[in-house]
Amino acid sequence: GAIAGVLPSYLDDLSMEGRAQLYQVYLYLSRELPDSLLVPVLGEHSQQLKEAFVSQDVEPSQTQNEVSRVLTGLGWNHDEEHRTDEGLSLDMARPSMKVAVEFDGPTHYLLGGATGSIQCNGATAFK
8 A cells, every 4th residue: 555655756757668667567467466556556647657668669589570471471461569459569460350479589588597497588478
């Protein structure tokens, strides 16, 4: 409850990147923990946070572009970096069919410390 009470006063001081990150927190909480006290507080500012999130540049990797070209060559026409209503960017999508392909190259993963295990990074796990 305490964070929810002071959060609005800090939003104006956040960088665009900070607002974009907070929008992802809002999306996660609104779907996974809708009873969280932060959901209505962030919801009041969701448009401002979303604008920061969608303003971030999305640059597909060379390998993602190659996958897209192959899919097109196979007759699977699609949009690249399609934005959902929520503002998420999908690598390749056919919105009318509600089908998307996310290409997760090596930058989407983290090598885990002493164990050496491979784990999804935060953005990949979120999608």
